[in-house]
Amino acid sequence: MSDRLSRRDFLAGAGAAGVALLLSPPRASAGAGDPILAGRPLVRYPEKTDLILLTSRPPQLETPMKYFDRAITPNEAFFVRYHVFPIPTRVDLDEWRLRIGGHVDRPLELSMADLRTKFSPASITAACQCAGNSRGRFSPRVLGGQWGDGAMGNAEWVGARLREVLQAAGLRPGAVDVTFNGLDAPAFPTVPDFVKSLAVAQVMDWPEVLIAYQMNGQPLPMLNGFPARLVVPGWYSTYWVKNLSEITVTDQPFEKFWMKPAYRIPDTPCGCVEPGTAPARTVPISRMRTRSVIASPESGSRVPVGAPATLAGIAFDGGYGIQAVEISDDGGQTWHATTLGRDLGRYSFREWSARWAPARRGPQTVMVRALNGIGESQGLVPLWNPAGYLRNVVERVDLEVG
Amino acid sequence: MTRTLVFRLVALLASGPVAAEAGAVAITLPPDQGALKAGPGMEVAQKACQMCHSVDYITMQPRGGEAQWRGVVNKMIKVFGAPIGDEDARVIVEYLSREYGAGR
Numbered sequence: 126m127s128d129r130l131s132r133r134d135f136l137a138g139a140g141a142a143g144v145a146l147l148l149s150p151p152r153a154s155a156g157a158g159d160p161i162l163a164g165r166p167l168v169r170y171p172e173k174t175d176l177i178l179l180t181s182r183p184p185q186l187e188t189p190m191k192y193f194d195r196a197i198t199p200n201e202a203f204f205v206r207y208h209v210f211p212i213p214t215r216v217d218l219d220e221w222r223l224r225i226g227g228h229v230d231r232p233l234e235l236s237m238a239d240l241r242t243k244f245s246p247a248s249i250t251a252a253c254q255c256a257g258n259s260r261g262r263f264s265p266r267v268l269g270g271q272w273g274d275g276a277m278g279n280a281e282w283v284g285a286r287l288r289e290v291l292q293a294a295g296l297r298p299g300a301v302d303v304t305f306n307g308l309d310a311p312a313f314p315t316v317p318d319f320v321k322s323l324a325v326a327q328v329m330d331w332p333e334v335l336i337a338y339q340m341n342g343q344p345l346p347m348l349n350g351f352p353a354r355l356v357v358p359g360w361y362s363t364y365w366v367k368n369l370s371e372i373t374v375t376d377q378p379f380e381k382f383w384m385k386p387a388y389r390i391p392d393t394p395c396g397c398v399e400p401g402t403a404p405a406r407t408v409p410i411s412r413m414r415t416r417s418v419i420a421s422p423e424s425g426s427r428v429p430v431g432a433p434a435t436l437a438g439i440a441f442d443g444g445y446g447i448q449a450v451e452i453s454d455d456g457g458q459t460w461h462a463t464t465l466g467r468d469l470g471r472y473s474f475r476e477w478s479a480r481w482a483p484a485r486r487g488p489q490t491v492m493v494r495a496l497n498g499i500g501e502s503q504g505l506v507p508l509w510n511p512a513g514y515l516r517n518v519v520e521r522v523d524l525e526v527g
Numbered sequence: 528m529t530r531t532l533v534f535r536l537v538a539l540l541a542s543g544p545v546a547a548e549a550g551a552v553a554i555t556l557p558p559d560q561g562a563l564k565a566g567p568g569m570e571v572a573q574k575a576c577q578m579c580h581s582v583d584y585i586t587m588q589p590r591g592g593e594a595q596w597r598g599v600v601n602k603m604i605k606v607f608g609a610p611i612g613d614e615d616a617r618v619i620v621e622y623l624s625r626e627y628g629a630g631r
Contacts, residue, residue, distance in 0.1 A: 166560075168557060171555065178583070179587065180583045180584050181557070181560070181561060181581045181583060182577075183580065184556065211581060214553060215551060215552070215553035216552055219550065219551070238549075268590075268591075268595070270587070273588070299528035312579065313578065313579060313608060313610075314608075315607060315608020315609075316607045316608060347554045348554070382606075
């Protein structure tokens with residue numbers, strides 16, 4: 126806590142010394158052997174450790190793969206993704222209010238103290254992943270944020286249940302959607318403000334949706350949504366609106382830009398189409414596909430022959446929980462069980478680890494796949510859609526044995 | 528302002544763990560260090576694009592031909608309302624297709 130405050134204090138108030146620090150050149154670049162990450166600088170933003178720079182205005186920062194050897198992603202390493210610029214860089218809690226209005230009986234203006242004390246705090250550990258995570262790996266390539274695999278993180282969130290806040294405001298008959306707006310607002314009035322929506326019927330039946338003001342035991346970093354953000358467990362993070370300031374209940378379906386035409390997937394069972402083609406119909410993106418990664422050893426590493434190496438990573442899905450994680454070192458012909466880490470709930474990253482003793486020298490590839498609670502897994506062939514969403518192909522690391 | 532902020536942060540710190548219920552917090556973003564490749568039209572492109580976003584939005588994209596970049600520039604104008612005139616749009620598309628074109 127004190128570290129966080131002193132850093133904020135320093136970054137907000139320090140003079141020449143602070144500026145000099147901020148102007149120091151990037152220390153290194155990320156992922157030399159990775160065609161998507163090669164040449165991207167590691168940068169240090171306020172309240173953040175060294176992350177991979179995707180864009181700076183608005184900021185988009187990617188978490189290095191080394192952090193995915195554990196279930197909880199540290200706040201300082203948690204990825205950052207904004208849509209419009211400028212973004213909020215100063216929030217005064219004496220002035221900040223969360224306004225709940227629209228098609229309700231009693232519009233509310235909640236202070237942070239209200240949010241914390243008038244509603245029972247609820248806690249959930251949930252993975253947050255950008256819809257376009259790994260977009261840079263699509264083939265054929267697609268336009269958009271060219272993420273590697275680090276636009277994801279997992280944290281313990283504490284906050285008020287959205288359902289209880291909406292009940293306090295009193296939904297009027299005929300309420301259809303709930304919209305969420307944050308403090309980020311585009312410089313140009315013609316640029317659509319980032320506003321997302323969920324269906325009333327769904328959120329009133331979904332107690333795990335939180336207005337979170339705490340992340341891994343701390344207030345949220347500004348770049349992860351201080352002072353509060355929506356947490357929609359199991360769903361892609363486009364719905365997890367940051368720096369939340371306004372919740373509006375509508376009596377008509379909400380279909381503004383960031384719901385339609387943005388953030389939509391083909392209306393097919395796989396959310397995919399034949400590579401290079403356009404879908405006939407689309408629907409809003411929602412639940413996350415099952416995924417798993419190998420964080421350690423990193424691709425390109427050398428491991429000794431004969432001696433067992435420890436492989437480790439995480440797996441997660443859209444809210445049914447990870448049942449099994451398997452690895453293969455023969456191109457996916459045979460698969461071997463791994464040991465799962467502690468179960469932190471069905472929305473959380475699940476750690477996995479395995480001992481792997483390579484029998485021969487030379488280059489070898491290890492693959493990982495996960496199975497969730499309703500039998501969904503990952504394919505050896507990547508799915509494709511024109512916006513570059515939902516990527517969940519079996520991941521691999523290339524290792525040099527000997 | 529700085530003094531007020533520090534005072535508030537100290538007060539907040541004294542109030543106990545994770546009790547972020549009052550006071551202000553602020554951050555300063557590091558400078559934008561992105562740059563476009565030099566070439567005819569670069570300044571027009573930089574000025575137009577940076578009205579809304581840093582140029583790393585451009586440099587990270589897959590390389591593509593004139594059709595790709597015309598599509599992107601048209602989207603910025605028609606969907607996001609970027610105030611870019613026809614002549615500037617032509618210059619920008621030409622610049623992007625040349626410097627960030629297929630095979631570059």
